[in-house]
Amino acid sequence: AQSVTQPDIHITVSEGASLELRCNYSYGATPYLFWYVQSPGQGLQLLLKYFSGDTLVQGIKGFEAEFKRSQSSFNLRKPSVHWSDAAEYFCAVASDNYGQNFVFGPGTRLSVLP
């Protein structure tokens, strides 16, 4: 079964600083990988996804992520963080299994200092 780890529970950065959120996955086949963001009191919104092809994917709100098969990683990056980026970020891996085919990581909470 697939699994996802997000090593950082909570990250604090200053506004304007760069950001990298780590995600590592375990899955035997080619993974489908996702990053979602959850603002306080809201549902989850898709930031970006990787299915195949170019390993650097661009998403909404200026985010990007890079798939590195050799490291089983799919880290999320943003060159300059805005105060509105403060939220919870979830990495997820999807498989072809029926049912519980989407596995989410535990999340990383991002705080942004003015």
Next chain:
Amino acid sequence: GAGVSQSPSNKVTEKGKDVELRCDPISGHTALYWYRQSLGQGLEFLIYFQGNSAPDKSGLPSDRFSAERTGGSVSTLTIQRTQQEDSAVYLCASTLAGGRETQYFGPGTRLLVL
């Protein structure tokens, strides 16, 4: 509708009472998921519906939890004899055809059991 909707947005109930949470997926989406998110936690898979197939109930935490999906559209998650540990945000998501496709989330129902 344009997105996944859930009702009620908030529910306060007394221990021992039954509650029903409703999810209205995106029109045409055949797959529907329920998740539970406890305070400060990641997403816990509860149940998955795909078309007319038998649902995957492997994530339901106890027999007090049940869900149905009528007409392949609206779903209702029922919690019987609620306990304080059931307090959480219950999220619903739908996808066009299940599998590895992007999940679209509703805003969630925040349940508080007193």
